Amino acid sequence: MSWxxxxxxxxxxxxxxxxxxxxLEAMFALRQRQTSGAAAAVALWIGAIWDTASSAxxxxxxxxxxxxSYTWRTLTRSPGFALTAILVTALGxxxxxxxxxxxxxxxxxxxxxxxPGSLVRVWGAKPQYSQYELSPPNxxxxxxxxxxxxxxxxxxxxxxxxxxxxxxxxxxxxxxxTDLLPIFGVVPEIGRLPSDQDGINAVVLSxxxxxxxxxxxxxxxxxxxxxxxxxxVVVGVMPARFHFPSRQMQFWLPMPADExxxxxxxxxxxxxxxRLRPGVTLEQARAELSLIAGRLEQQYPKEDSKLGATVYRxxxxxxxxxxxxxxxxxxxxxxxxxxxxxxxxxxLLARAMIRHRELVVRxxxxxxxxxxxxxxxxxxxxxxxxxxxxxxxxxxxxxxxLSRLVPTALPIAGTPExxxxxxxxxxxxxxxxxxxxxxxxxxxxxxxxxxxxLREGARAGGxxxxxxxxxxxxxxxxxxxxxxxxxxxxxxxLWRIQATDPGFKTEQVLTxxxxxxxxxxxxxxxxxxxxxRVLGAVRGMPGVSSAAYITWLPMVxxxxxxxxxxxxxxxxxxxxxxxxxxxxxxxxxxxxxxxLLRGRDVAETDRGDQPYVAVVxxxxxxxxxxxQDPIGRRFSLALSERTVVxxxxxxxxxxxERTSExxxxxxxxxxxxxxxxxxxxxxxxxxxxxPTDRLLPxxxxxxxxxxxxxxxxxxxxxxxxxxxxxASRSVQAVVLAGFALIAFLLAGIGIHGLLACAVAxxxxxxxxxxxxxxxxGAIVGMVMRQSALLALGGIIPGIVLAWAAGRALQSLLAGxxxxxxxxxxxxxxxxxxxxxxxxxVPVLRAIRIAPASALRGE
Amino acid sequence: MAYSPDxxxxxxxxxxxxxxxxxxxxxxxxxxxxxxxxxEQRTGGELRLSAGTLYRSIQRMLEQGxxxxxxxxxxxxxxxxxxxxxxxxxxxxxxxxxxxRRMAGLVxxxxxxxxxxxxx
Numbered sequence: 001m002s003w004x005x006x007x008x009x010x011x012x013x014x015x016x017x018x019x020x021x022x023x024l025e026a027m028f029a030l031r032q033r034q035t036s037g038a039a040a041a042v043a044l045w046i047g048a049i050w051d052t053a054s055s056a057x058x059x060x061x062x063x064x065x066x067x068x069s070y071t072w073r074t075l076t077r078s079p080g081f082a083l084t085a086i087l088v089t090a091l092g093x094x095x096x097x098x099x100x101x102x103x104x105x106x107x108x109x110x111x112x113x114x115x116p117g118s119l120v121r122v123w124g125a126k127p128q129y130s131q132y133e134l135s136p137p138n139x140x141x142x143x144x145x146x147x148x149x150x151x152x153x154x155x156x157x158x159x160x161x162x163x164x165x166x167x168x169x170x171x172x173x174x175x176x177x178t179d180l181l182p183i184f185g186v187v188p189e190i191g192r193l194p195s196d197q198d199g200i201n202a203v204v205l206s207x208x209x210x211x212x213x214x215x216x217x218x219x220x221x222x223x224x225x226x227x228x229x230x231x232x233v234v235v236g237v238m239p240a241r242f243h244f245p246s247r248q249m250q251f252w253l254p255m256p257a258d259e260x261x262x263x264x265x266x267x268x269x270x271x272x273x274x275r276l277r278p279g280v281t282l283e284q285a286r287a288e289l290s291l292i293a294g295r296l297e298q299q300y301p302k303e304d305s306k307l308g309a310t311v312y313r314x315x316x317x318x319x320x321x322x323x324x325x326x327x328x329x330x331x332x333x334x335x336x337x338x339x340x341x342x343x344x345x346x347x348l349l350a351r352a353m354i355r356h357r358e359l360v361v362r363x364x365x366x367x368x369x370x371x372x373x374x375x376x377x378x379x380x381x382x383x384x385x386x387x388x389x390x391x392x393x394x395x396x397x398x399x400x401x402l403s404r405l406v407p408t409a410l411p412i413a414g415t416p417e418x419x420x421x422x423x424x425x426x427x428x429x430x431x432x433x434x435x436x437x438x439x440x441x442x443x444x445x446x447x448x449x450x451x452x453x454l455r456e457g458a459r460a461g462g463x464x465x466x467x468x469x470x471x472x473x474x475x476x477x478x479x480x481x482x483x484x485x486x487x488x489x490x491x492x493x494l495w496r497i498q499a500t501d502p503g504f505k506t507e508q509v510l511t512x513x514x515x516x517x518x519x520x521x522x523x524x525x526x527x528x529x530x531x532x533r534v535l536g537a538v539r540g541m542p543g544v545s546s547a548a549y550i551t552w553l554p555m556v557x558x559x560x561x562x563x564x565x566x567x568x569x570x571x572x573x574x575x576x577x578x579x580x581x582x583x584x585x586x587x588x589x590x591x592x593x594x595x596l597l598r599g600r601d602v603a604e605t606d607r608g609d610q611p612y613v614a615v616v617x618x619x620x621x622x623x624x625x626x627x628q629d630p631i632g633r634r635f636s637l638a639l640s641e642r643t644v645v646x647x648x649x650x651x652x653x654x655x656x657e658r659t660s661e662x663x664x665x666x667x668x669x670x671x672x673x674x675x676x677x678x679x680x681x682x683x684x685x686x687x688x689x690x691p692t693d694r695l696l697p698x699x700x701x702x703x704x705x706x707x708x709x710x711x712x713x714x715x716x717x718x719x720x721x722x723x724x725x726x727a728s729r730s731v732q733a734v735v736l737a738g739f740a741l742i743a744f745l746l747a748g749i750g751i752h753g754l755l756a757c758a759v760a761x762x763x764x765x766x767x768x769x770x771x772x773x774x775x776x777g778a779i780v781g782m783v784m785r786q787s788a789l790l791a792l793g794g795i796i797p798g799i800v801l802a803w804a805a806g807r808a809l810q811s812l813l814a815g816x817x818x819x820x821x822x823x824x825x826x827x828x829x830x831x832x833x834x835x836x837x838x839x840x841v842p843v844l845r846a847i848r849i850a851p852a853s854a855l856r857g858e
Numbered sequence: 859m860a861y862s863p864d865x866x867x868x869x870x871x872x873x874x875x876x877x878x879x880x881x882x883x884x885x886x887x888x889x890x891x892x893x894x895x896x897x898e899q900r901t902g903g904e905l906r907l908s909a910g911t912l913y914r915s916i917q918r919m920l921e922q923g924x925x926x927x928x929x930x931x932x933x934x935x936x937x938x939x940x941x942x943x944x945x946x947x948x949x950x951x952x953x954x955x956x957x958x959r960r961m962a963g964l965v966x967x968x969x970x971x972x973x974x975x976x977x978x
Contacts, residue, residue, distance in 0.1 A: 020890075020913040026940035027891045027909055047908070055910025062914075 002029055005048060011056035013063050014370040063371075067378035074379065078351075082383065084749075085347050089387020089434070091742055092340025093426040094394025099333035099735075100426075101395065101419035102402045103326045111315055112241040114185025115275075119315075120285065122152065122272035125293075125308035127576060132307075133559075134270040136262040138296070142272070142309055145292045148285035152274040153180025154260070155245065158253065159515050160227040161711050162213075170515060170713035171209070171227070173251035174244075177260060181252065183275050184244065191221040191236030194254045202254055203232035207240040209250040227251070228517035229709075245271065265303035266563075269678065274311065285311050306576055321657075324812050325732045329402075331805065332486060332739045335479045337426060341433040342472045342479075343746045348380070348438050349469050350753055373439055380438030384431040391430075392423060402731060466758065470790060473750040477794020478801065480743035480834075481827055485802035486809070487736040488823035493814040494733045497726055502554065503651030504592035509718035510692055511553055514703055514710050515682045523673050524608055527680065530706050531585055531668065534684070537702035539587075543690035548587035549668065549681035553718075555725050558654035560679065561661055565636040566624055579620055580653050580661045581638050583668045583679045589615075589648050591687045592718070599631045599646030606667035613667065615646040620662035637664055638676060655725045657814060685718070692717060729812075744834060747794070751838035755787055759842040766849050776847040783843045791835035795828060802827070861923075861949045869922065872957045875907055875915045880924065880946060880954040887928050889941040890916070916944065924950035 005028050009021050028048060035044050075082040110116045122142065124132035134142070134154070143152045155176040162169045181193045181204070189210070194202040203225065205213070214220035214234075224231040232253065243249060276285055293309040352359075363372060399417065514534075521527045531549050538547040552560060561578045586601050588594075597618055606613050614637075621630035621644070630644045653660040668681050688695055696715060703710055723730075759766070766779055806818030816823075872880075882888055882896040890912055898906050907915075919925040928945040931937050946954070968974040 016913070016917060019917065022940040023890055023942055024909050024913060026938050027894075030891060030938075051908040051910040055908070055914055058910075059914055059917075062918075 002032075008049060008052050011052055013056075013059050013374075015063075016056075016059050063374065064378065067375045068382070070375060071379045071382050075382070081347060081351055085344055085383045085434075086387045086390060088340050088343045088347070088746065089384055089430045090390035090394055092337040092344075092430055093388050093391025093423070094398065095333045095336040095340075095739060095742075096426040097391065097395035097419065097423045098398040098402055099326075099329045100422040101399055101417065103330050104419050104422065105417075106326060107323065112186075113314075116315060117313070118150075118276040118278070119183070119313070120149075120274050120276060120282065120311040121314055122274050122289070122309065122311050124268060125310050127306055128578075130310070131312070133268040134272055134309075135265045135268050135303075136260060136270055137265050138268075138304070138307070138309075139270045139272055140260075141296055142289060142292055145295075146285075146288055148277055148280045148288045149274040150277045151179060151183045152272060153177045153183055154270045154272045155180050155252075155255070156259075156269050156271060157245070160251070160253075161229075161515065161517050161709065163226050163229075163709055168709050168711035170513065170711040171250045172248045173253060174249060175253045175255040175259065177255050180273060183273055184242070186239065186242050188236035189239045190218050191234065194235055194252075198233075198235060198254055200254050200256045201231070201233055202235045203227065204236045204238060204252040205234055206238055206250045207242070210237040227253070229519040244273075265300055273314070282311060282313060321812065322728065324809060325728055328486065328490070328809050328812065329732055329735060332483055332736050335483050336739045336742060337429065339476050339479045339743045339746050341430060342475050343750055344383075344430065344433050345436070346469055346472045346476075346750055346753065348434065349472075350757055352440075353757065369443075373443065376438045377435060380434035381431065383438075384427070384434040387430060388423075388427040391426065395423065398735075402735065466754075466761075469754050469757070470793075473747070473754050473790050474793040476743070476747040476750045477791055477831060477835075478798040480740065480747040481795055481798025481831055482802045482805055483736070483740040483743045484827035484830060485799075485823055486805050487733065487740040488827055489806050489809065489813055489816055489818065489820060490729070490736055491733045492820065492823060493812060493816050494726060494729050496814050496816060497656045497729070500652070500656045502656060502722060503649050504554070504594045504718075506718040506722050508687055508689060509591060510686045510688060510695060510699075511714070511716055511718055511721065512684050512696075512699070512712050513682050513714040514684060514712055516680060516710070518677055521680070524669050524671065528607075528669055530710075531681070533706040534702050535585060535587070537705065538684070538686055538699055541688070541690070541695070541698050541702075543695070544686055544688040546587045546590040547684065547686040548585045548591050550584040550588050550665075550683050550685065551582045551679045551681050553683045553685070553721060554651045554653045555655050555721055556683075558658075558660070562638045562664075564620075564624065564664075567634055567636065567641070569624070577623070578661045579616075579637060579664045581679065582663065582665050583671065583676075583681050584665050585668050585681060588665070588685065591685045592651075593687075594651060595649040597647045597649060598629075599644070601646060602665065602667040607669045608671070610670075612640050612642040612670045613645040614642040615648055615665040616644055617648055617650045617663040619650045620664060621647050623662055638679075640670075642666060642670075656722075683714075744830065747831075748834045748838045751787060751790055751835055752841065754790065755783060755839050755842035756845070758786060759783060759846045762846075763849055766846055770849065779846050780843050783846050784839060787835050787839035791831055795831050798831075799824065799828070861952065866949075866952050866956050869924075869953050870957055870960055872953065873915070874905070875911055876919060876924070877954065877957055878905060878907075879912070879915055879919065880950055880957075883925065883944055883946045884951070884954065887930065887943045887945045889943050891941075893944070919950070923947055924953055 002025060006021075006025060009017055009024055012021070031044060032041070035041055111119065113119055121131075122134070122139075123130070124134050124138065126132050136154075139154050143149075146152075153176065155174045158173050158175045160171050160173060162171050176194075178194055178196050178198075188204070189207060191204075194204060205220070205225075210216060210220055213225065214223070220234050220237065222233065224233050226232070238252075274285075276282070289309040289311060293304075293307060297304045297307060359372065363369070516527060516530065521530065535547050535549065538544055551557075558580075560581050562581050564577045564579050584602060586603055589596055589601055599615070602613065602615055614635075616630065624630070624635065625633055630647055633644045634641055635644070636642075648663075648665070650660070651663065652658075653663065671679070684699070686695065686699065692715075700712060703712055769779065770776075802824070803819055806813070806820075810818050878897045878901070879893055881900065882893045888896065890909070894907050894909075894912055916925065920927070924947060925944045926947050928943045931943065965974055
């Protein structure tokens with residue numbers, strides 16, 4: 001019975017097997033005959049298996065060593081080819097891996113919670129707002145009446161000042177109902193989650209804060225930290241991967257009972273999380289919530305007018321724009337990978353043309369086909385591995401750059417890592433390309449052994465391969481048109497958005513936050529003292545032209561929306577007329593250079609005991625008193641009635657791409673103590689000609705003098721704030737432009753390579769033609785015709801694809817048409833220039849062919 | 859075929875298996891199994907080459923020109939047509955001699971230091 005041994009022998013390299021297989025078989029058969037007894041037979045088999053496996057491995061390694069040293073010699077002989085191939089592969093692998101790693105991190109990877117698919121966010125819904133916060137009674141009603149959820153909890157964001165060693169610090173956290181954190185099914189790193197018995201004095205720390213404050217000591221549980229002047233006992237620490245509601249969270253406090261039982265139906269400040277009951281779909285939960293919201297609207301027609309309720313999967317908690325930005329990036333990176341593969345294929349084919357003779361000769365000299373293929377495989381794999389390795393470096397360098405594309409609204413860490421699966425995919429794809437285009441020539445060469453092939457000479461390769469190369473170049477041109485147009489459209493959109501007037505001047509404005517703790521600043525008069533001291537000091541600093549405090553800065557916070565009631569105008573039923581509310585000190589409009597159109601700014605004299613006044617934006621005046629003088633008119637908003645004393649220009653509160661509600665500014669002192677506490681001014685804006693690094697220490701000193709326990713946070717210039725609004729777009733546009741540039745260069749190289757080859761192989765023909773009197777112009781025309789055909793062949797389908805891609809990205813284009821003629825025209829012109837540049841050298845070479853020498857060369 | 863002393867010394871020191879194979883075919887053409895048996899006999903069972911080791915060595919020795927495959931075959935009744943017979947080349951013989959000299963030199967040095975027995 002020798003067939004199992006024959007199978008075993010297949011482990012050897014084919015060349016070895018061919019040479020010694022039969023002999024080994026004969027020897028084994030002889031030994032079998034000499035063996036008697038079952039035990040000896042078993043021993044013989046075990047020995048044979050061990051010997052074959054280890055010797056075969058060694059034989060393979062021998063061959064690999066030979067092939068590697070041969071590869072090293074051939075590649076170092078043509079370093080230009082080797083470097084280009086490696087770079088092309090690296091770019092393809094790197095770009096794809098980076099783009100897909102970020103996309104996977106944001107869109108595909110499950111959130112780091114238990115059964116994340118059934119976690120949802122519960123939101124209110126109004127005609128213009130798909131995600132509206134809930135009022136506390138709203139939340140309680142939804143929770144009590146719904147059956148779709150296994151659990152529901154609420155929270156609201158809450159910042160706090162922490163005193164300790166060093167300067168006071170501003171911490172970001174949330175007040176949570178005790179049933180909120182258990183919904184995530186995440187076990188605390190140490191300690192436990194807060195329970196109803198803890199009262200309001202407990203706190204759960206984030207992993208980062210625990211490491212920071214307690215240096216990661218487990219004794220932290222049971223110790224106290226002071227938040228906003230009140231001691232809080234640490235009951236637990238969440239694990240490092242827990243980020244909710246966003247990655248900035250540092251602590252979670254139990255929500256006080258009076259907040260949860262708040263009866264005001266018009267104050268929307270709760271957010272809710274729920275877990276779907278098993279078997280309940282998102283649609284069923286939505287339907288149920290709509291039904292309940294409808295009942296509530298009937299029950300409270302005034303407060304709950306037009307107020308719906310809905311749920312979203314927590315995994316989908318980022319905007320369509322983020323999704324589209326990432327998808328666009330992935331599409332572009334696939335284009336780059338495609339171009340990289342095409343280019344690699346093209347390079348290898350061109351090389352095969354040059355090496356055709358060598359391969360034919362070696363085959364003729366008896367190099368086995370298997371050895372030849374094995375060797376080319378080794379060469380291709382070496383190139384792919386080197387390219388892939390460099391690709392990893394490129395990917396790991398670019399993933400952090402792309403992290404600005406990770407939406408901040410997701411409960412995940414901010415920096416994605418290079419994804420190994422994607423890396424593997426891209427590596428395997430380029431590896432396969434390398435293999436396919438590296439080995440095919442060897443197969444062809446080993447088939448075409450013979451006299452004919454050897455005689456083929458300079459015209460080796462033949463038309464079929466030239467056609468394949470032409471097709472590859474056309475594909476490259478096509479992909480680069482798509483990338484050029486895509487990058488062009490998105491860049492134009494970015495420019496258009498960045499050119500949008502935000503309604504204020506961003507230059508030379510420094511902003512920072514000092515959130516006054518309610519424990520000490522509940523009384524308006526006390527806050528007033530603080531503002532007076534800080535602003536008084538800051539306004540007196542050299543170079544400072546104005547300074548003010550306001551509730552929130554535009555673009556940092558878009559909310560704070562209230563319905564407007566005009567005493568003389570009855571709102572149509574169901575009509576919602578919202579405006580955004582800000583409390584401010586005098587000097588805000590001057591600091592941001594928001595034009596004062598009529599009347600006056602709020603004044604120091606607009607105190608709580610004076611008549612309540614307001615400054616409104618132009619769109620507010622136009623909406624409620626069209627064609628009339630708004631000064632002196634009265635309206636109700638946020639629990640009080642006010643008189644308009646001034647009109648200012650509109651600002652883009654909600655960023656550069658969204659329309660904003662009309663704005664209302666009211667004096668910081670005109671609110672009862674402990675009322676509208678969320679609106680207490682905390683953002684300081686300073687217009688100054690002095691650089692930030694000189695100004696900031698002085699401001700710190702001023703704040704410290706006014707209140708030594710007051711931390712400063714969020715120090716940014718207004719320019720930075722406005723730029724951050726378009727940051728993810730900028731990153732995407734830059735990356736796409738980079739991709740397009742790479743594609744463009746590669747396509748140019750491809751055209752050049754193909755034409756150079758074509759000219760070289762038509763040397764003879766050109767020589768004959770020019771010997772027969774053909775003018776240089778005619779030869780130029782022949783080469784240029786070929787290059788124009790390549791360009792057109794790529795540009796035409798490229799335009800169609802680019803238009804389709806533009807349509808898919810339309811919502812990102814900020815009004816730029818997907819068929820924008822300027823962008824398309826530029827892309828086509830660029831491709832024409834590239835074609836010309838790529839054909840220049842081959843054309844020159846073609847007309848310089850001296851007939852005599854070319855013909856002699858044959 | 860002519861060869862230079864450099865080509866000989868470039869192969870030294872020889873792997874033990876290679877040296878033993880050269881000894882086994884020094885006077886007689888042998889097939890693979892016969893080589894294994896010869897070595898085993900000569901070393902008193904101390905060195906028993908496995909088939910894999912043997913043929914990997916033979917492959918390399920063929921490439922290096924130490925061995926030849928011979929077309930002369932024994933009488934058909936003693937032969938197995940799957941076998942191949944190997945013969946030492948003049949270059950192989952020169953390499954074997956050089957290796958023997960190298961080892962003898964080593965032994966002499968050891969003896970001078972009292973680390974090896976007297977010559978028999």
